[in-house]
Amino acid sequence: MSKLLILADRIVTGPASHVTGDGAVLLDGEVIAAVGPAASLEPSVDRAVPRLRCPGATVLPGLIDCHVHLAFDAGPDPVRAVAEADPDELAAAMADRARQLVASGVTTVRDLGDRDAMTVALRAAVDSGRTPGPRILAATAPLTSPGGHCGFLGGEVGGDEEIRTRIAENAKAGADLIKVMASGGALTPGGPRMWQSQFTRAQLRLIVEEAAAHGLDVAAHAHGTDAIADCVAAGVRTLEHCSWRTAEGMVYDPEVTRRIVAEDIAVCRCVSGDWRLFLEQLGPERAEAMSVIIRSMREAGVRFIAGTDAGVPGARFGDYVGMLEFFVSLGFSPAEVVDMATTHAAHALRLSDTGVLAPGKRADLLVVAGDPLAGLDALRRVEHVFAAGRRVTG
Ligand SMILES: [Zn+2]
DSSP states (O other): OOEEEEEEEEEEOSSTTOEEEEEEEEEETTEEEEEEEHHHHGGGSOTTSOEEEEEEEEEEEOEEEEEEOTTOOSSSOHHHHHHTSOHHHHHHHHHHHHHHHHHTTEEEEEEOOOSTTHHHHHHHHHHTTSSOOOEEEEOOSOBBOTTOTTGGGSOBOOSHHHHHHHHHHHHHHTOSSEEEEOBOOSSSTTOOOTTSBSSOHHHHHHHHHHHHHTTOOEEEEEEEHHHHHHHHHHTOSEEEEEEEEETTEEOOOHHHHHHHHHTTOEEEOOOOTTHHHHHHHHOHHHHHHHHHHHHHHHHHTOOEEOOOOBTBTTOOTTOHHHHHHHHHHTTOOHHHHHHHHTHHHHHHTTOTTSSSOOTTSBOOEEEEESOTTTOGGGGGSEEEEEETTEEEEO
16 A cells, blocks of 8 residues: 545544644555644655545544444344344345445444354454455454343353353454443343343453453443442443443442543443434433433543444444434533544553554544534545545545
8 A cells, every 4th residue: 555645624633622724644554654734744745645635624533433233234133133144144244334334434343242253254354455344343252141131142151160161262263352241131032131230240350350361351231230330340341331220210320430430441322323213212201311320420520432332223334423413412512522432432442553643553534524523414424434544435
């Protein structure tokens, strides 16, 4: 890959408070070689290097979706779509979803549950350039209790020995992290309720320790208030959903939240682009209670990261911006939301080479028409995407 100089009205180098007006970004193969004001950078770049002029546009770091399921089809019956699918057809569908994601500006995804480590194979295809797609961090089969949430993905564990074995198998299969279903979920027929814990605190500690022994972090699916407290005590890296459910409705715990902040645990409060429908289904009272809790967490200093849960029923691939707009509807500023999608997400995923635009970082970036810091809908007007320097659209 050769060099390319991108010129635009503004460059959000990241975090979102760092903006260079009339800026330029020099790509050199897979990495960013230089970033700065066009007036000083352009004259220093050889005239033979092609220029990509983007008047009226903004360049920003590639977006990160911290919670997807590439193996799920976003249809009404993911169990059938995954568990009974022909492996070749499923692999082709997953590649197609990866293409949709990267075309929408998402240059990194964390896949939090698939079958037979199929995301690991797709990761290799993307890394080699055979398949266009975002960088993939794969959890492979999520640990769950027997008969528990998403057990159909093959990660059921009945006791400590099975926990150790499953983590070792996931690591051997190429997992980048370990996912645990700490509480029940909505997808699984006959499984525990969303507020019910699937593991004890001691088991969650074991999971975190075993994962660490393989050099891996833990992402915990936790809807239940008890499960959230146990996951925080166990030392997980990220909390998925974190919806504070109990048998009696939502019960928020500010003390646990203080620990979430102190321990630098990120919260991926997944919503799909269809969140308006979700709020309608919740009803006005519960929707308001949920909003109040999310705002309280924000005020407490929780580091939110962006995730769509793409693949589960109703959560389409490629509607990342719809998810971000949920947070704007709660009063988050566009800059805060851009940070959730870039710098904060990269920090939580321990990716030090992406999430900002700086010399030596991966050339993960997108060019959008307009200014996303003035209105997030600019992120829907994608002009160009580069993933590790590979041009996706344009
Ligand atoms: Zn999920």
